[in-house]
Amino acid sequence: MEEYSLRFQIEFNFRDAKQFWGLEDFMNVGKNAVTNAANLAFFMVNVSQVLLSHFRKFNPDFSITDLKAMFRGYKYVEETIKLLPEKPDPVLLANIFHRVTNLGRIHPADPCSTSS
Numbered sequence: 001m002e003e004y005s006l007r008f009q010i011e012f013n014f015r016d017a018k019q020f021w022g023l024e025d026f027m028n029v030g031k032n033a034v035t036n037a038a039n040l041a042f043f044m045v046n047v048s049q050v051l052l053s054h055f056r057k058f059n060p061d062f063s064i065t066d067l068k069a070m071f072r073g074y075k076y077v078e079e080t081i082k083l084l085p086e087k088p089d090p091v092l093l094a095n096i097f098h099r100v101t102n103l104g105r106i107h108p109a110d111p112c113s114t115s116s
Helices: 007-019 031-055 064-083 091-103
Strands: none
Touching: 007 031, 007 064, 064 091
C-alpha cells in the first residue's frame, strides 16, 4: 500500500523529466548515454523542486516554466553585462535583472519582491 501511494508522485516526476528537462527529446542509444540522460533529467526534477519551494514563498503560483525563464534571463543579462565597458550602477543593474528575468514567465515577479 505504501509503495502504491507513491505511484502518482512517480508519474509526476516522469512527466516533469519529460516535459521540462529533456527526457523526451534525448536521442541516446548507448546504455551509458541513456543512463546519464535519465539521471540528469531526474536530478533536474529534484533541483527544480527545491528551488520552487523557495520561490513559492514569495509567489505561490511560481512554476517550472517561470523558473527556467528566470534563470535563462539571468544568464542573458550576465553575458550582456560582460560586453559593456563599465558595469551599470547597482540600482540600474537590479532593474535590468528584474525586467529581463521576468521575460517569458507565466507569473511575473512583483517589482518589490525579493524572490528574483
